[in-house]
Amino acid sequence: MTVVTFDGERARDLDRRHVFHSWSAQALVDPLPIASAEGATFTDHEGRRYLDFASQLVNVNIGYQHPKLVAAIQEQAATLCTVGPGFANDARSEAARLIAELAPGDLNRVFFTNGGAEATENALRMARLATGRHKVLAAYRSYHGATAGAITATGDPRRWANEPGVPGVVHYWGPYLYRSAFHATTPEEETERALQHLRDLIMVEGAGTVAAIILETVVGTNGVLVPPPGYLAGVRAICDEYGIVMIADEVMAGFGRAGEWFAVDHWGVTPDLITFAKGVNSGYVPLGGVIINDAIAVAFQRRAYPGGLTYSGHPLACASAVASIGIFREEGVIEHARALGTDVIGPELAKIAERHPSVGEVRGLGVFWAVELVRDRATREPLVPFNATGADAAPMAAFTAACRERGLWPFTHFNRTHVVPPCTIGERDLRDGLAILDEALTVADRYCTG
CATH class of the missing domain: 3.90.1150.10 (Aspartate Aminotransferase, domain 1)
Structure with a gap:
């Protein structure tokens, strides 16, 4: 050789x-x-x-x-390198259990993907199918990935060259007190005016047409914008009032990055769906996913969920996630x-x-x-x-x-x-x-x- x-x-x-x-x-x-x-x-x-x-x-x-994470991948490779998503596998099952255990509220099931953009795609699909509605509200100054639906939801210039995108996405202004779109001067004003802006947008778009509001819990690439007090709780209340699915994009903010397992934990808010990737196993093997609450999971108990790829829940990736969560806890x-x-x-x-x-x-x-x-x-x-x-x-x-x-x-x-x-x-x-x-x-x- x-x-x-x-x-x-x-x-x-x-x-x-x-x-x-x-x-x-x-x-x-x-x-x-x-x-x-x-x-x-x-x-x-x-x-x-x-x-x-x-x-x-x-x-x-x-x-x-990290030696323990490298060893876990090597051990899994020696046991079973790959298996399709239609089979059960101990690495995938344990990764799902651990992630669901860490997630807030009744987010008890995990749909595995190969990365964050694919997680966004599936979260949007789940919300639309579960509600029977088609519109998605997504923030300016956001990034949700580079696949078709994810880049349409993205609210920064990376979207421009990919337009026209998937129909049904409407952008809104999220809170950013330093450069407030609402001329606010205090965090309280920013929260109040940003939430009223969302309500006004829902009114003119038609609440009965809106499937989901997607947001980065803490906006990442577009500025590490930490939401002001009360904002996430206010979005949760709006979603509950109008039957809208709340999607928290935690691809960047999750798994320790914001000092908690999930950034939403800082504010005690439970979304309906959480997207994750990146920090779940630090990219040692490609992995992402959607954590799903019971209500949305029930919507697919008797009808097939129309999504998934050959490598979804890949055993090498899931084994690395299991090891990573163990390292987070032990260290x-x-x-x-x-x-x-x-x-x-x-x-x-x-x-x-x-x-x-x-x-x-x-x-x-x-x-x-x-x-x-x-x-x-x-x-x-x-x-x-x-x-x-x-x-x-x-x-x-x-x-x-x-x-x-x-x-x-x-x-x-x-x-x-x-x-x-x-x-x-x-x-x-x-x-x-x-x-x-x-x-x-x-x-x-x-x-x-x-």
Whole structure:
């Protein structure tokens, strides 16, 4: 057998020749080849080590190469590599039991998928079939995935090139006090006006036509927007009043990211459906799903549910989810993530904000934070325009480069940098990363005008 040895240049050359990259102009993309990873860091082929403040795509919650998780996948592979979704399997059954046990209220069944976008697709399908209605209300400043229905529900510019999309999706404004669509000045006003906006939209769309309201419990890529007090409870009340299915997209916010098993736990609200992926097994094997309450499950007791794929509930993925949940419990990952947010990230970002005129606001919880960058604190003008590209995006590109030069891999989107390292990151590494972020923000400060 011939063994092929890869170095960084060979990996990069073959990538450029043969890999078609997502969300990229193919002639412009030049991905960094990664040789290895461990814990909260990854290393390139030249031996340069990066502290990962992005958790890849905010999914490596448990960190890289956790030995117990790797061993669980190896053990399952030695026992049974694959089996179709029409069979029962111990790994799938146990993963479903554990996830249902963690979910709030009567969310007792799990429909497994291969990722978050597919989870969105099935949640929307379930809501429409269970209610007999066709419309879905989805927020602006949201992301729900890149498949047909999920990208239609998405409320950011990634939707534009995919339009026209699936019919029946109507977008609404969610709460975002720093840039309030409702001219609110307090969290209480923001909650009241955002909920009234939803009621008004339901009135003019026709309550009897609305199957579901889908929202990210804590908005992720579009700004780590933590809902103000009372908002989620208000959405729950509206859904109950009009017979609308409440779908909580916890693909990014779930499994420790927000300092709880599910972000909804912060507010004691139980949705009808929860979508999950990413942190359930940190992407070691593709896995996602929908957690379903009893009322919606009953709707499919005597009629077939028309959905599913060949690899749904794949045993390698489910075995990794079982192991991951065990690790979360044994190692206190939820408690660790919660404490990092309250004791380290929140206080340190507040200090950083005081030192840098480019910081307009910091917000978040758990290991899920955003730093919003501005040119002028008084006017709140963003450091770069909405959906900026090319020269317009230069200030954020310069900030990102400054982070990477210092060994920090940031997660940036529009005029924000997010602080989203693995939930297992040690306090020393976390403080080191925040210190690098502090240094790199001096680059952003140069663009401030007020």
